[in-house]
Amino acid sequence: MIDAMDVVALHLSRRGVIAGGVATVAITGAADARTVAPTQPVATMPLSVEVNGRRHDLRLDPRTTLLDALRDHLHLTGTKKGCDHGQCGACTVIVNGHRINSCLSLALQHDGDSVTTIEGLGQPGHLHPMQAAFVKHDGFQCGYCTPGQICSAVAVLAEIKAGIPSHVSTDLAAPMHPTNAELRERMSGNICRCGAYSNIAEAIAEVAGAAA
Amino acid sequence: MRAFTYERATSPAGAAAAVAQHAGAKFLGGGTNLLDLMKLEVETPTHLVDIQDLKLDQIEAMPDGGLRIGAFVSNTALSADRRVRRDYAVLTRAIQAGASGQLRNKATTAGNLLQRTRCPYFYDTNQPCNKRTPGSGCAAIGGYSRQLAVIGTSDRCIATYPGDMAVALRVLDANVETVDAKGATRVIPIADFHRLPGTTPEIDTVLRHGELITAVTLPKPLGGTHVYRKVRDRASYAFALVSVAAVIAPDGSGRVAFGGVAPKPWRTPTADAAMPQGAAAVVDQAFAGAHPTHDNAFKLTLAKRTLAAAIAQVRTA
Numbered sequence: 303m304i305d306a307m308d309v310v311a312l313h314l315s316r317r318g319v320i321a322g323g324v325a326t327v328a329i330t331g332a333a334d335a336r337t338v339a340p341t342q343p344v345a346t347m348p349l350s351v352e353v354n355g356r357r358h359d360l361r362l363d364p365r366t367t368l369l370d371a372l373r374d375h376l377h378l379t380g381t382k383k384g385c386d387h388g389q390c391g392a393c394t395v396i397v398n399g400h401r402i403n404s405c406l407s408l409a410l411q412h413d414g415d416s417v418t419t420i421e422g423l424g425q426p427g428h429l430h431p432m433q434a435a436f437v438k439h440d441g442f443q444c445g446y447c448t449p450g451q452i453c454s455a456v457a458v459l460a461e462i463k464a465g466i467p468s469h470v471s472t473d474l475a476a477p478m479h480p481t482n483a484e485l486r487e488r489m490s491g492n493i494c495r496c497g498a499y500s501n502i503a504e505a506i507a508e509v510a511g512a513a514a
Numbered sequence: 515m516r517a518f519t520y521e522r523a524t525s526p527a528g529a530a531a532a533v534a535q536h537a538g539a540k541f542l543g544g545g546t547n548l549l550d551l552m553k554l555e556v557e558t559p560t561h562l563v564d565i566q567d568l569k570l571d572q573i574e575a576m577p578d579g580g581l582r583i584g585a586f587v588s589n590t591a592l593s594a595d596r597r598v599r600r601d602y603a604v605l606t607r608a609i610q611a612g613a614s615g616q617l618r619n620k621a622t623t624a625g626n627l628l629q630r631t632r633c634p635y636f637y638d639t640n641q642p643c644n645k646r647t648p649g650s651g652c653a654a655i656g657g658y659s660r661q662l663a664v665i666g667t668s669d670r671c672i673a674t675y676p677g678d679m680a681v682a683l684r685v686l687d688a689n690v691e692t693v694d695a696k697g698a699t700r701v702i703p704i705a706d707f708h709r710l711p712g713t714t715p716e717i718d719t720v721l722r723h724g725e726l727i728t729a730v731t732l733p734k735p736l737g738g739t740h741v742y743r744k745v746r747d748r749a750s751y752a753f754a755l756v757s758v759a760a761v762i763a764p765d766g767s768g769r770v771a772f773g774g775v776a777p778k779p780w781r782t783p784t785a786d787a788a789m790p791q792g793a794a795a796v797v798d799q800a801f802a803g804a805h806p807t808h809d810n811a812f813k814l815t816l817a818k819r820t821l822a823a824a825i826a827q828v829r830t831a
Contacts, residue, residue, distance in 0.1 A: 365518070400619040
């Protein structure tokens, strides 16, 4: 990832350069020539991955991310592609019990792993408690970030229970508690552009309370 | 992303040999930084050697009282280790001040050390960048440089080393252990691990091609009060403008390293020696000879204030 503020500032300055710069046009032309160069066929590689309790044997181009394997090859489209660079958290899934950004992981890195996506947490009619709490507390507006938010939230509560500290934990030796400040810090890798944060925090707090 | 081939190594020396025999090969740890850069074609490896099966995921106590941290230990696991929280709290604090929960779960100890700069011109392949494309020039010099380095720079590159973990490792005097394709090992003090850009900013560290990090070792506990303070543009999940890692004794002496200000974690003996005189004296020593830009000169003032806050935090603890 790179800071969003830097990207904004850079784009502003680049626009200024393009308006008056001949050299920039030449550089852009070279970049275009590179992207249209013919590509060689790529050998696929096998992997076996368990997703939501079911084993899948796949053959994939090594470039395939776990996110693209889930969405395009296993047709589990609940996991969303937001930034595709680890900045937004929309692609969050749980692998071997740990939440990760599925966009920044090659599918081949997960040969033999066990993956849980939003579809594996719960389905309409039998929702996971975190899914139900997000509905109850209006923890979303457009809903695009929601699968990642929910997968992250489920893992956050497990991390607190396991005693993993955070940036806002005052005492590293004490047990961790799901305070509002802890939940907000631990959820900072999941961006909600609609700004449903306060309701998301309330939904997670309710599940944390019920589980305590 | 450019095409590449992939393999999983089965031994550290085997992994080193696999990378050594391909000029375009790279090791793959967690991949959180490398894959990001590959999508942008800033990094274009032709072969990846995955090190996840090398059993480098343990943290072991050493006979001298220190710890040996396997290269593949995740940032989360390292920060949460009870011995680290108790005896090397500055390391736990630094790791938890960086990235997000998802990234810390995947990112590894060695990969964190090897993460590349977040200079926006390094990321933008339409811009000249001597670190990405040697000899192409530096768009950051005279460009948007608010996040970039104020000391240790050259006329070829003013990129900042972006990480937090390594700043804590620097203050703890950690060592980096490596193995090469022939099985030869070496120990690199963290102070010597990251390079200053000079005329070759494309080379970030002293590692040779095909040399694999196997572990990071921590000397026996220092005692003192450990503090990591990081100032950034938002409260969480952002890179440092300035960070301070310090271990401070009850008499006010101690050691301090700064992040977000230089091409490597920045620590000097003269700055450590000035700790009893307070933050202003320390920063004057640490940043003697600094070359800030118009955009980032504020970092010198911010470093004084951040260290002053860290010292005050220790006094009231």
